[in-house]
Amino acid sequence: MGTLHINGSKGDIAETILLPGDPLRAKFIADTYLKDVTCYNEIRGMLGFTGIYKGKRISVQGSGMGMPSMGIYSYELITHFEVKNLIRIGTAGSFQEQIKTKDIVLGLSASTDSNWAHTYELPGSFAPCADFDLLLKAKAAADALNIPVHAGNIVSCDVFYEANPQWWKKWAALGTLAVEMEAAALYMNAAKLGAKALAMVTISDNFITGEKASVEDRQKNFNQMMEIALDL
Template sequence: MSTAHINAAKKGDIAESILLPGDPLRAKFIAENFLDNAKCYNEIRGMLGFTGTYKGVPVSVQGSGMGMPSMGIYSYELISEYGVKNLIRVGTAGAFHESVKVKDVVLGLSTSTDSNYIHAFGVNGNYAPTASWDLVLKAKNAADKLGIKVHAGNILSGDVYYELEPDWWKKWSKMGTLCVEMEAAALYMNASYLGANALCICTMSNHFVTGEETTAQEREQTFTDMMKIALEAAIA
């Protein structure tokens, strides 16, 4: 069995619980460093996917690309064609508040968005994409056991990376939005529509207030706290 974007041979090649980093090299890093007996099931468009076990439980990790259209494709196919039930995005975000530091971890309880992705579902009005409480609870419990501090709240899923107005983020910050990323809203909408569970866990890779930035290598290989939380939540 395969889809246009995933070439797994059959449903069993992908576990019911999956981590979704945007970067396929981060998927490879997770598979090589956290999963036992990991096997690559997908290489289409270089968007690597692996299945192995974590503490004896089958878990998959799949690159999802950048932006809501790409996340929308992979999450929809994983749920509808491969029976994935728990989808946890592990990605990077830009912090909007001084209390949320670079390399801190944020659980996205809900997402605001400037995207029109909701039009695909025929909803007349505003829709508030939210995480699955079951995964939120499991992630918070995992973070507590691991001794990792997490923030939790509303995040922004943006369609535009290079905003032309330099202070655009301040209005979102004023509303209490913790950070900005580019995929969670599509993931949450697909999961809600298709009856799956979803959560976005992000590590702060840059800061809009302080101007701090991390390197590409740091983003790929050193943001392990969110990976550990996600893996524990996936098998809980």
């Protein structure tokens, strides 16, 4: 039996899963990189696949946009399907001039403007962070592929179209590298439920320079990020 949002039975999904936001990106990864592929999920069009990469079983699942969507999928993957390693691969906007479009960022930690952590009823603030083992393996995989990466704090925000155009500058002043919309929920679910998680993002635009990656650039460099994630 599956869950409300994911078809399939236990065993249909590998212990390690890649989580792009876009379900069509999940299909692209399965079609391009995996062998002996099966599609285990089509509910709400959020496609999920399991296949073989370099002799190892791996799954890839669309996770949607925003922390609520990532929270649902990561929670069900961990609790029902017993997934152990969850690797988000997505895009982000850079807050730092030296982190340019097409660069890859590993999220050491994920700050957030969301009230997600209220569910844990903590007596203070929680700092969501990546699994250190996955982080080291990602850096080693990137080095082996001769792909440079940055690592540091990123921020997961609930609002894509902010009313204040200067909103990002206070995050940048504290050294935050980039903004995306899912990592903090993934890290908190993994921490609470005993799984390992890592978010890696490709920079699609830079808030300081105004630079934006072309569709072709995003495709090429997203592929580099996929290869790092798969080689973990």
